[in-house]
Amino acid sequence: MALDLLEAQHGRGPCPDSYGSGEPVPPVSIRVAHADARWPDFTERALGQDIVTTFAVPLRRRENLLGALNVFVPTLPDPTPADAAASGLHVAQALADAAALGLQNRSAYAQYRALSGQLEQALSSRVRIEQAKGMLAERWSVRADRAFMALRQYARRHRLPLDQVASAVIEGVEDDAELRRESGGSSDGPA
Template identity: 55%
Template sequence: MRDHTSELRLAEVLVEASDTLADDFDPELYLSRVAGHCVELLEATAAGVLVDGDHLPALVASGHPRPLALDLLKTQQGGGPCVDSLGTGRAVPPVRLTTAESARRWPEFTAQARAHGIGATYAVPLRRRETTLGALNLFVADASHGGAADGELRLAQAIADMAAVGLRNHRTYTEYRTLTSQLQSALTSRIRIEQAKGILAERWHTSVDEAFAALRRYARRERLVIAVVATSVIEGSLDDAALRDGWSEPSGEAP
């Protein structure tokens, strides 16, 4: 019988990467876990994610193991596979760091990576259609990994793509929740204003339009949000004389 363990583990990782619709979502922790899964599935020494910050590589990155990943990512301020992938939106295939070409291409990064015992590296973008949100960088001790099969690069890209979907979905979810909250607040404010208008119209024996005009006039004079004034009217905490200041009683109406 075929062993499906690796396929099942990959499926679990992809499902987890897509599960970002939560109010307590932590992007840094999320990306760190994605990097950790890449270390596990792709047998890497370390992995990290560099995110796009206003079209510049952000200095704060996530990775696993965190100290090693952070060091290798921060070293790439002078150039490196993750920065290249982030800038171009394309994958950087596995590169041996033991070659003179690597030293010429990324001198500072190559020296630091070799000091940590890293022999090869590759990177893939976190992209959603035409938008690149960051880049995932994998670091491998074995220099022979520089000739790794295309399947590993594709697997890393699949995980990165799912992470990009997860990040974008959370952003959409957050925007939706914000809009819902704003709409609910507006509805609540409208209800309170209508209640206050009714209370004043009945108390003053006038129309709701006149009552609303008094509410608005007081709010402008005191530089308050009209919904706040309406709440004070409903709660009975607003001085009626102050509210009626400047209001002219309609002719023929009882006060």
């Protein structure tokens, strides 16, 4: 039911109006809106769903507009429509504010998780590169910077990520002779 009504809005309805303006759309009688040809597709479907009144409030966090919350009322309001409408708007806005906070927190959490994963991957990569550099420097009796240059040159020449070449060195599956040629092949003393 609600999904059908939301789909019927197609850019014209209380939700798009609230989202577009960033302001609440106060309670509107579906019959009056239908008679005025306001939101024709939406009001036609709402009448078919026995919706009497609708309103919408923006979902925003500070100045960041995230969407809009549509409220469908299947009954006539209490005898004090002004008070009921104001109360309904306040409750809906409080709910929308809570939802917006949840959406913002979810987004921030996802960003921090992604950044944390990237940093963890970069640290692991750096550790592997340092380990491979040390292994080659020890094996070839060269300085660590020369071993690193060999790793880097090999990676560039073969268009491989440096971390992948370092992993191959650690796992012992690299082409040691070709890597050594990248270092200049000569010993320049202890590391």
